[in-house]
Amino acid sequence: MAASSASSPAxxxxxxxxxxxxxxxxxxxxxxxxxxxxxxxxxxxxxDLNYVKSVEWTPDGTxxxxxxxxxxxxxxxxxxxxxxxxxxxxxxxxxxxxxxxxPTYATAVYPFYSLQDPSTTLFLSxxxxxxxxxxxxxxxxxxxxxxxxxxxxxxxxTPHSIVYPNALGGTHFLTGSDSLICLFDVSxxxxxxxxxxxxxxxxxxxxxxxxxxxxxGIISAMGLNxxxxxxxxxxxxxxxxxxxxxxxSGQSLGTFSVAKTEASHRIGGRGVTQLLWSPCGxxxxxxxxxxxxxxxxxxxxxxxxxxxxxxRKAITNQRMKIDVVSTDxxxxxxxxxxxxxxxxxxxxxxxxTVGAQExxxxxxxxxxxxxxxxxxxxxxxxxxxxxxKHYSDEETSSTGKLDNSVKVWSMPFLEAC
Numbered sequence: 001m002a003a004s005s006a007s008s009p010a011x012x013x014x015x016x017x018x019x020x021x022x023x024x025x026x027x028x029x030x031x032x033x034x035x036x037x038x039x040x041x042x043x044x045x046x047x048d049l050n051y052v053k054s055v056e057w058t059p060d061g062t063x064x065x066x067x068x069x070x071x072x073x074x075x076x077x078x079x080x081x082x083x084x085x086x087x088x089x090x091x092x093x094x095x096x097x098x099x100x101x102x103p104t105y106a107t108a109v110y111p112f113y114s115l116q117d118p119s120t121t122l123f124l125s126x127x128x129x130x131x132x133x134x135x136x137x138x139x140x141x142x143x144x145x146x147x148x149x150x151x152x153x154x155x156x157x158t159p160h161s162i163v164y165p166n167a168l169g170g171t172h173f174l175t176g177s178d179s180l181i182c183l184f185d186v187s188x189x190x191x192x193x194x195x196x197x198x199x200x201x202x203x204x205x206x207x208x209x210x211x212x213x214x215x216x217g218i219i220s221a222m223g224l225n226x227x228x229x230x231x232x233x234x235x236x237x238x239x240x241x242x243x244x245x246x247x248x249s250g251q252s253l254g255t256f257s258v259a260k261t262e263a264s265h266r267i268g269g270r271g272v273t274q275l276l277w278s279p280c281g282x283x284x285x286x287x288x289x290x291x292x293x294x295x296x297x298x299x300x301x302x303x304x305x306x307x308x309x310x311x312r313k314a315i316t317n318q319r320m321k322i323d324v325v326s327t328d329x330x331x332x333x334x335x336x337x338x339x340x341x342x343x344x345x346x347x348x349x350x351x352x353t354v355g356a357q358e359x360x361x362x363x364x365x366x367x368x369x370x371x372x373x374x375x376x377x378x379x380x381x382x383x384x385x386x387x388x389k390h391y392s393d394e395e396t397s398s399t400g401k402l403d404n405s406v407k408v409w410s411m412p413f414l415e416a417c
Contacts, residue, residue, distance in 0.1 A: 126158060165247070199214070239271060
């Protein structure tokens with residue numbers, strides 16, 4: 001995709017779970033900043049207990065998968081005439097709802113998901129004290145379960161992160177839990193457990209003889225290098241990053257901490273929530289909770305801080321999902337992210353600047369915290385979701401409304417890759 005200048009048209013809302021949105025409900029001022037013209041919410045999900053925690057596209061770009069605070073996972077199938085001109089946006093209603101008694105810690109969609117083949121419309125999810133669940137996105141049913149059980153206590157281990165990469169052919173997936181990365185074979189459901197266990201801290205025996213380098217903490221985020229070199233990046237709530245070869249089932253290539261860096265001093269951070277690779281596989285983007293930006297590391301030199309993005313407005317414990325977008329036919333890329341102020345922001349060519357970088361554009365897209373900003377896999381469409389936990393009516397008194405919605409935006413100034 002290629003983006004134009006800040007004077008370009010604003011995003012146009014083409015679909016929403018709210019009934020009252022009008023097309024073109026985000027606009028730009030002369031500096032490329034969004035000017036809100038959004039009406040008060042009458043969203044059917046306008047409940048303080050049902051804000052949308054995250055949204056993600058399926059690989060074929062036909063379906064949205066959301067996780068809400070009511071512990072339900074919902075799927076939304078986008079209409080084929082999504083981008084055709086209409087007097088008002090399409091109203092999105094869930095196609096399927098998968099309930100859960102516990103909060104969902106992580107989800108991952110089957111990498112070869114295709115709406116044309118219902119047998120591929122699958123996703124993984126993890127909840128506390130239960131097996132990992134493989135479920136259908138078209139019907140609220142479980143297809144298989146995978147147990148991750150502590151070998152001595154026989155208690156369930158909860159994965160806080162899951163990756164289901166196409167590099168593993170759709171036959172295996174990886175989970176991250178407390179100081180542990182596991183590889184599962186999809187064809188081995190039930191109580192067999194993972195095919196490999198890789199502790200991220202050295203064993204007591206190795207520590208005694210002075211061997212082994214590792215990191216301790218909950219593996220809260222993982223990302224596989226897109227170039228196919230098999231390097232997995234894993235991050236923890238203790239603010240450490242580890243690199244592992246053989247698609248996460250091999251040896252440690254090194255670890256480093258993002259604490260006590262210049263970036264940490266400038267933008268803060270209290271634990272890794274997301275790891276994204278640049279399309280070229282050279283740079284790693286690190287998003288944290290309680291952070292006003294995103295850190296950029298050059299992985300060609302393990303642990304080398306290149307710079308950071310400022311002005312993200314994400315000083316919250318809530319996970320705020322960002323996205324990396326290839327531009328200029330793969331020659332460069334951008335970072336897209338939402339903030340607690342309801343704005344969606346874009347940083348252009350983030351690796352071309354050493355040190356701090358401010359966003360190039362920003363638009364008002366929600367009346368509440370934008371918890372996810374994700375680009376369509378192959379087109380000029382963005383999905384966002386919003387909402388957060390409000391502890392008193394005073395927190396919403398400034399607007400007098402809640403915005404717990406999912407929206408899809410058309411970007412007139414983006415071209416398909």
